[in-house]
Amino acid sequence: MKPLLQVDSVSKVFESGSFLRKNSFKAVNDVSFTLGKGEVLAIVGESGCGKSTLARMIVNLIPPTKGKILLEGREVGSKLRSRKAVARELQMIFQDPFETMNPNHRVHDIIGRPLRLHGAKGDIREQVLALLGQVGLMPAEEFIDKYASQLSGGQKQRVMIARALGIKPNVLVADEPTSMLDVSVGIDIMNLLLDLKNDYDLSLIWITHNLGSARYMSDRMLIMYGGEIVESGETEAVIAEPRHAYTRTLLDASPDPWRQKDGGAAEQRLAEGALV
Numbered sequence: 001m002k003p004l005l006q007v008d009s010v011s012k013v014f015e016s017g018s019f020l021r022k023n024s025f026k027a028v029n030d031v032s033f034t035l036g037k038g039e040v041l042a043i044v045g046e047s048g049c050g051k052s053t054l055a056r057m058i059v060n061l062i063p064p065t066k067g068k069i070l071l072e073g074r075e076v077g078s079k080l081r082s083r084k085a086v087a088r089e090l091q092m093i094f095q096d097p098f099e100t101m102n103p104n105h106r107v108h109d110i111i112g113r114p115l116r117l118h119g120a121k122g123d124i125r126e127q128v129l130a131l132l133g134q135v136g137l138m139p140a141e142e143f144i145d146k147y148a149s150q151l152s153g154g155q156k157q158r159v160m161i162a163r164a165l166g167i168k169p170n171v172l173v174a175d176e177p178t179s180m181l182d183v184s185v186g187i188d189i190m191n192l193l194l195d196l197k198n199d200y201d202l203s204l205i206w207i208t209h210n211l212g213s214a215r216y217m218s219d220r221m222l223i224m225y226g227g228e229i230v231e232s233g234e235t236e237a238v239i240a241e242p243r244h245a246y247t248r249t250l251l252d253a254s255p256d257p258w259r260q261k262d263g264g265a266a267e268q269r270l271a272e273g274a275l276v
């Protein structure tokens with residue numbers, strides 16, 4: 001069976017400086033992987049390893065320098081395919097909801113505008129209310145006319161999830177969406193995403209520097225270091241038997257509770273500090 005998403009030998013080089021003195025930096029180097037329908041894949045690595053660059057290439061915000069990204073066998077960055085068509089299938093949630101949301105926009109517009117842009121018919125307000133309910137912003141009538149500036153970080157992230165869901169994508173790329181939130185709020189967002197993944201039959205790419213959240217969320221994971229994938233496999237197998245020295249370093253740096261095979265609930269382990 002064909003994978004839903006295929007990242008094939010993708011690299012990204014950033015260039016800076018003048019024509020005479022050019023500096024180039026390879027942020028992502030020859031990365032390949034696939035994502036299956038309904039799968040949660042975690043991409044784990046420290047700050048600066050190229051995770052966000054890879055995510056932005058996947059959702060077609062920036063083009064790869066080399067390689068291809070295929071969604072259902074068709075190239076994401078192809079000129080034959082409009083940005084809008086790609087956005088319908090691939091949506092991204094960003095790390096910082098404060099940065100991605102205009103504080104002067106109302107919830108109704110933040111969620112409703114892309115709905116309209118993607119051809120939603122009928123009563124948009126009703127559809128926005130339904131989406132607010134699905135992401136747990138209840139009573140929805142209380143939230144729909146609020147300005148973004150009146151929302152907490154967790155509420156903003158829920159609005160961004162509702163906005164992405166409204167378009168009914170096949171793949172959601174979540175780039176550290178909980179890293180700016182309190183631990184308990186972050187856990188709520190993770191649980192919400194797992195529920196929505198099942199309800200909407202979504203595939204999810206979960207990007208994180210935190211092995212604990214990767215374990216909680218994912219079926220499979222990729223470990224990135226210096227722009228490259230240094231290890232990949234089923235999540236539990238990678239954690240049980242890390243093969244690469246960098247994975248072992250990440251594991252050693254993780255708090256104890258979730259590393260212990262004590263049979264306790266993952267959520268409990270997370271609450272005890274796995275997200276720190």
Ligand SMILES: Nc1ncnc2c1ncn2[C@@H]1O[C@H](COP(=O)(O)OP(=O)(O)OP(=O)(O)O)[C@@H](O)[C@H]1O
Nearest residue numbers: 014015025027045046047048049050051052053054
């Ligand atoms: N537009 C750009 N121009 C030049 N260099 C860039 C650009 N975007 C990212 N980089 C560099 O590429 C490297 C990878 O950045 P990236 O944001 O992908 O890392 P990351 O793993 O997502 O880190 P973080 O979690 O801190 O965002 C970094 O060294 C960064 O400075």
